[in-house]
Amino acid sequence: MKKNKIEIKGLHKAFGDKVVLDGVDIEIKEGESLVVIGGSGTGKSVLIKCIQGILTPDSGSIKIDGIDITQLDREEAEKSYAKMGMLFQGAALFDSLKVWENVAFGLIENQKMPRKSALREAIRVLRQVGLGADVADLYPSELSGGMQKRVGLARAIATKPEIIFFDEPTTGLDPIMSDVINNLIIESVKGLGATALTITHDMASARKIADKIAMLYKGKIVWQGTVKEMDKTNNPYVKQFINGSSEGPISVEV
Amino acid sequence: MNYINIQTTINISRKERIMMRFYKKFLRRLGKTLVTFFSRLGELSLFVARSVYHCMTPPFYFKLLGRQFLDIGFYSLPVVALTTIFAGMVIALQTYSGFSSYGAESAVASVVLISVTRELAPVFCGLMVAGRIGAAMAAEIGTMRVTEQIDALTTLSTNPFKYLVAPRIIAGVLVLPMLVVVGDIIGIFGGYVVSIYQLDFNPANYINSTINELQSIDIITGLIKGAVFGFIISLMGCYNGYKSRGGAQGVGEATTNAVVASSILILIFNYIITGMLFTK
Ligand SMILES: Nc1ncnc2c1ncn2[C@@H]1O[C@H](COP(=O)(O)OP(=O)(O)O)[C@@H](O)[C@H]1O
Ligand SMILES: [Mg+2]
Secondary structure (H helix, E strand, O other), rough: OOOOEEEEEEEEEEOOEEEEEEEEEEEEEEEEEEEOOOOOOHHHHHHHHHOOOOOOOOOEEEEOOHHHHOOHHHHHHHHHHOEEEEEEEOOOOOOOHHHHHHHHHHHHOOOOOHHHHHHHHHEEEHHOOOOOOOOOOOOOHHHHHHHHHHHHHHHHHHOOOOOEEEOOOHHHHHHHHHHHHHHHHHHHHHHHOEEEEEOOOOOHHHHHHHOEEEEEEOOOOEEEEEHHHHHHOOOOHHHHHOOOOOOOOOOOOO | OHHHHHHHHHHHHHHHHHHHHHHHHHHHHHHHHHHHHHHHHHHHHHHHHHHHHHHHHHOOOOHHHHHHHHHHHHHHHHHHHHHHHHHHHHHHHHHHHOOOOOHHHHHHHHHHHHHHHHHHHHHHHHHHHHHHHHHHHHHHHHHHHOHHHHHHHHHOOOHHHHHOOOOOHHHHHHHHHHHHHHHHHHHHHHHHHHHHHHHOOOOHHHHHHHHHOHHHOOOOOOHHHHHHHHHHHHHHHHHHHOOOOOHHHHHHHHHHHHHHHHHHHHHHHHHHHHHHHHHH
């Protein structure tokens, strides 16, 4: 029986009087890949930002390796945050830095690696995500969307994190490029033996990446299970979401 | 009879209701504005406290600090030079037209000296740098905010206050005073040029009266104002950028707010500092 890497209980987060997360419970075992699905604006990004300490939750506990990081002060929690890496929705590359400096950012700034070996390491990781050494000296604005996603992935895995978050990794990419990114995600997560939490509304991607799937709706996890279970479930929310139908219990606020 | 009576009561209560509604709406607006104002003020104070704390504590990013020195200081030299030289020139002309020929020479020299060093050079430096740098800071940091680059910094265990805000504020506070000194020299030179070539003063006399009039308070005022203005410019640029939200439009607003807020604050604090230093 594997240990829980991430354990979230009763997570609440509101902005003003707008409640976004209303008691989210999630458990992810070590080395497992959980995909959280849910419509746009349901608070999927807010969820992972709370786990990473970018946003402070209003209440609830977030345990990483059994330690509740919401109870620690910033400096102690920083040790847990250092175990995490993240691929952002829009890649969020630093546009004032070259591609290799982006990839090596965590290595240079935190692990204090000398620039020369950091460059070598960056090129190695870039190759891992299918990019040649020739892009290392370019700036992010000179790359296509798919390439930016790859560089973002390279930056996320360069520090060898134990937990990786993927925020809509395939949104805005064509189906073929999506599949390439999905494969890269699977490879790099397996390669590192990392625990992964992906949020997406791309069902093809979810099926491919997930060990388990959870559905977020109205600030709560309304369903959880494996991909097989998802195809058999009678849960009306999940069925509606998979079928992409506008009719069902999920009301779309326009 | 009865019918009319009922009508009037209804009319009155309707009027009252409208008044009530208007009143409620007004109070709600007022309350909301006040709440927004105070929460903004609180937010800003917190931002100032965090910025100052992170300016004082390691790690320091010297490379980024160097870049800011160049951006704020070196590349602002042309605009500072142009604005202060014309300021000095126009003050010389204006003072001369105000005084009759008797004693004009020493009067022009000392008025140019005092107005340039104490007021014109600091204020022009402040306003020019606010337009040039405050806007650029808000745009850069705002773009980093809306494209999640600031969040990305956090996930890479780098504090955005240390990495983005501290270098800008430190550079602003240190560089502006230097720019003001440069502005002092160029502004006085502008006055000199007009006095000698247009008003036909004696160069030696003019220089002599400038040097005789020069007090350390003139330079010190400029240095203090420069440091305060530098802090205001960097703070407003960073704060507005940091808090910007909602894509390109949000960044545009942040840029405008940064320039407007820092320009107004510069003029207000210019008055306050002059008041503190020169009224006994
Ligand atoms: N920093 C913030 N301040 C205020 N509201 C926010 C903030 N971040 C997110 N929200 C709101 O929370 C809701 C959920 O956002 P998000 O998590 O980005 O949705 P998604 O599921 O598409 O990733 C949105 O309605 C958004 O407006
Ligand atoms: Mg999102």
